[in-house]
Amino acid sequence: MPRAEHIHAPPLIGLLRSASGRFALFFTAFFAAAATAAAVILWWNTAGALERQVDAAIRADAAALTDRRRMPTVEALAVAIEDRLALDVQNEALYLLLAPDGAKLAGNLEAWPSEANAEQPWIRMPLLRDGLVSEARILRLDMSGGYRLLVGRDVAEKLRLRGLLSEGIAWAASASAAIALFGAWGLRRALERRLSPVYGTAKEIAAGNLSRRVPLSDRDDEFDRLGRIMNAMLDRIAQLMEGVRGVSDAIAHDLRTPIARARAKLEEALDGARDEAALRAAVEQGIADLDGIARVFQAVLRIAEVEAGARRAAFAPIDLAPALADAAELYGAAAEARDQKLVSDLPTSLPLVGDRDLLMQAVANLLDNALKFTPDGGTVRLSAELSPVLVEIAVADDGPGLPQEDRARAGERFFRADAARSTPGSGLGLSLVRAVAALHGGTVTLGDTNPEAERPGLTVTLRLPVG
Amino acid sequence: MRILLVEDDAEVARFVKKGLMEAGHTVEHAANGRDGLFMAASEQFDVLVLDRMLPGGVDGVRLVETLRGQGNRTPVLFLSALNAVDERVKGLKAGGDDYLTKPFAFAELLARVEALGRRPAAEVPTTRLKVADLELDLLSRTVTRGGKKIDVQPREFRLLEHLMRHAGQVVTRTMLLEKVWDYHFDPQTNVIDVHVSRLRHKLDKGFDKPLIHTVRNAGYMMRAES
Numbered sequence: 061m062p063r064a065e066h067i068h069a070p071p072l073i074g075l076l077r078s079a080s081g082r083f084a085l086f087f088t089a090f091f092a093a094a095a096t097a098a099a100v101i102l103w104w105n106t107a108g109a110l111e112r113q114v115d116a117a118i119r120a121d122a123a124a125l126t127d128r129r130r131m132p133t134v135e136a137l138a139v140a141i142e143d144r145l146a147l148d149v150q151n152e153a154l155y156l157l158l159a160p161d162g163a164k165l166a167g168n169l170e171a172w173p174s175e176a177n178a179e180q181p182w183i184r185m186p187l188l189r190d191g192l193v194s195e196a197r198i199l200r201l202d203m204s205g206g207y208r209l210l211v212g213r214d215v216a217e218k219l220r221l222r223g224l225l226s227e228g229i230a231w232a233a234s235a236s237a238a239i240a241l242f243g244a245w246g247l248r249r250a251l252e253r254r255l256s257p258v259y260g261t262a263k264e265i266a267a268g269n270l271s272r273r274v275p276l277s278d279r280d281d282e283f284d285r286l287g288r289i290m291n292a293m294l295d296r297i298a299q300l301m302e303g304v305r306g307v308s309d310a311i312a313h314d315l316r317t318p319i320a321r322a323r324a325k326l327e328e329a330l331d332g333a334r335d336e337a338a339l340r341a342a343v344e345q346g347i348a349d350l351d352g353i354a355r356v357f358q359a360v361l362r363i364a365e366v367e368a369g370a371r372r373a374a375f376a377p378i379d380l381a382p383a384l385a386d387a388a389e390l391y392g393a394a395a396e397a398r399d400q401k402l403v404s405d406l407p408t409s410l411p412l413v414g415d416r417d418l419l420m421q422a423v424a425n426l427l428d429n430a431l432k433f434t435p436d437g438g439t440v441r442l443s444a445e446l447s448p449v450l451v452e453i454a455v456a457d458d459g460p461g462l463p464q465e466d467r468a469r470a471g472e473r474f475f476r477a478d479a480a481r482s483t484p485g486s487g488l489g490l491s492l493v494r495a496v497a498a499l500h501g502g503t504v505t506l507g508d509t510n511p512e513a514e515r516p517g518l519t520v521t522l523r524l525p526v527g
Numbered sequence: 528m529r530i531l532l533v534e535d536d537a538e539v540a541r542f543v544k545k546g547l548m549e550a551g552h553t554v555e556h557a558a559n560g561r562d563g564l565f566m567a568a569s570e571q572f573d574v575l576v577l578d579r580m581l582p583g584g585v586d587g588v589r590l591v592e593t594l595r596g597q598g599n600r601t602p603v604l605f606l607s608a609l610n611a612v613d614e615r616v617k618g619l620k621a622g623g624d625d626y627l628t629k630p631f632a633f634a635e636l637l638a639r640v641e642a643l644g645r646r647p648a649a650e651v652p653t654t655r656l657k658v659a660d661l662e663l664d665l666l667s668r669t670v671t672r673g674g675k676k677i678d679v680q681p682r683e684f685r686l687l688e689h690l691m692r693h694a695g696q697v698v699t700r701t702m703l704l705e706k707v708w709d710y711h712f713d714p715q716t717n718v719i720d721v722h723v724s725r726l727r728h729k730l731d732k733g734f735d736k737p738l739i740h741t742v743r744n745a746g747y748m749m750r751a752e753s
Contacts, residue, residue, distance in 0.1 A: 354630050390710075390722070391718060394716065394718045396725075397724075417712065420710060420712075421710075424712070428714065
């Protein structure tokens with residue numbers, strides 16, 4: 061199986077260049093965005109919540125300490141601070157109460173930190189306690205009379221927790237990025253693998269091997285649908301090519317002979333006509349031969365036109381019953397002239413969507429054939445039946461019939477059964493009938509009229525779908 | 528009749544022109560669509576014979592469309608090497624009156640040109656057609672000859688009507704197939720001859736002057752032999 065070229069390109073550029081790669085990368089990005097959203101929510105609900113909790117505790121503590129009713133004097137405040145520090149077993153609380161002259165009245169902070177002079181009442185500052193670096197969250201409160209108070213918490217514990225959380229998220233993010241990239245690569249591989257038979261087929265067809273078809277899996281998924289549609293398209297193209305080839309073959313082989321014949325006759329007349337009458341006869345014969353060639357040519361082209369399906373545009377709802385009656389009437393006179401009987405058995409109406417001219421020509425060809433091969437005094441039957449889905453038109457004769465082995469070949473262009481070689485005709489009549497039937501989505505079958513009889517006759521049945 | 532032939536193939540043009548002139552018509556020839564359009568628009572003709580495909584940017588269909596756009600109703604016969612049925616329909620839709628596929632027999636062309644040229648300009652509704660002692664009543668759908676009623680089938684009536692409407696003109700087998708049976712293909716057999724001879728037999732029985740004449744290599748003509 062040939063692989064597409066860009067599989068061998070450098071990985072990342074290759075990935076970006078291929079639609080499946082971009083598709084996979086898009087999903088990676090999507091996946092990453094989802095993971096980021098998850099991390100943000102996790103952060104907000106854990107580390108963020110802890111911080112908000114600390115701030116709330118500080119705020120409540122500060123509010124209690126600055127409540128005038130409970131702390132009427134600075135001394136009472138100092139005592140309250142010392143009490144709180146004494147009760148703080150976790151050793152997290154931080155306080156500092158300064159007198160207007162800068163003297164420390166209470167608290168466990170050594171000195172007024174420079175960070176506390178900022179505009180903002182909330183500050184965050186590094187803290188050195190028991191020889192360990194930590195971090196503090198502090199609220200500054202300016203009280204009446206020039207007293208200043210700092211209320212804070214040592215957040216080292218929370219900080220550690222936050223560190224752990226960040227580390228966890230980072231690991232999770234890298235892991236999911238790796239998984240996503242791996243998934244993207246895998247997705248791309250899978251897409252490539254499913255598409256490479258299509259590339260391969262298309263490439264071989266482009267190289268001229270029109271018989272190739274896209275292999276289908278039995279999964280019946282989008283790729284199989286694509287493959288099936290491509291195969292249907294290729295079948296159609298092959299059919300059209302076949303039609304063109306048929307026409308050129310016909311021109312190459314089957315028109316050469318009559319042209320050669322006509323030419324030979326004219327040449328012979330030119331050289332050796334005894335008198336004017338003979339010359340005249342030869343020229344007339346030459347013109348008749350040329351007309352015959354033109355007729356064959358026209359029939360070949362018409363068949364090709366029908367087979368190409370170009371005439372489907374002329375489809376219209378028609379009633380075939382009067383048209384068939386017309387055909388029976390047209391050929392009835394010819395039958396009568398040869399003492400043959402043309403019996404028709406037609407329903408009153410045969411509604412159908414199709415091309416009237418072509419269907420008439422097909423039926424005319426069948427009647428013409430039947431009358432040609434029926435002996436004088438014989439009978440030809442034109443009958444039609446309408447079922448809910450099908451119109452069935454049958455032309456039955458009681459002529460010599462057609463041997464089983466010739467039936468499959470009847471309908472090939474220019475095929476003439478051995479027995480028919482002595483009758484006039486081009487061997488194109490049934491080809492057209494077949495082509496017209498196929499254009500209408502119908503079929504043509506050949507059978508015996510009377511299987512038991514010595515002369516079985518031939519019945520040609522044209523089945524056309526109504527819709 | 529004065530006929531304009533627009534045909535780019537010199538040999539076909541010469542042959543058609545010579546034949547039409549021998550039949551007693553005046554023929555002007557243009558070798559491309561532009562000249563043809565100019566002549567057709569500036570002069571009076573009885574029939575235009577146009578090749579479907581013409582050099583010079585104006586093809587047959589365009590030429591007819593332009594003429595019809597100017598209100599010119601001169602009958603048009605298309606000559607075409609395009610055999611596809613759709614092409615015929617296209618030509619007739621554009622305003623052509625008849626369509627003949629190449630190669631053609633000159634007799635066929637002449638018969639069609641004369642049928643077009645002698646067409647009554649305004650379709651006067653006739654109820655009776657008469658040729659010699661043969662009368663056809665379109666209302667009661669009866670045929671009488673010398674006062675004697677002749678029984679004809681509906682299709683024979685239409686065949687007779689067509690022949691009588693073109694009395695004195697050659698009517699070819701394909702013209703009858705197209706006009707009487709509405710078949711636009713070549714049935715490759717002599718089906719028409721059988722119908723005509725049956726009709727002829729009915730009309731001429733008991734009378735010594737035949738009315739439907741066979742024209743060798745061409746078709747039939749309804750004519751009162753004088």
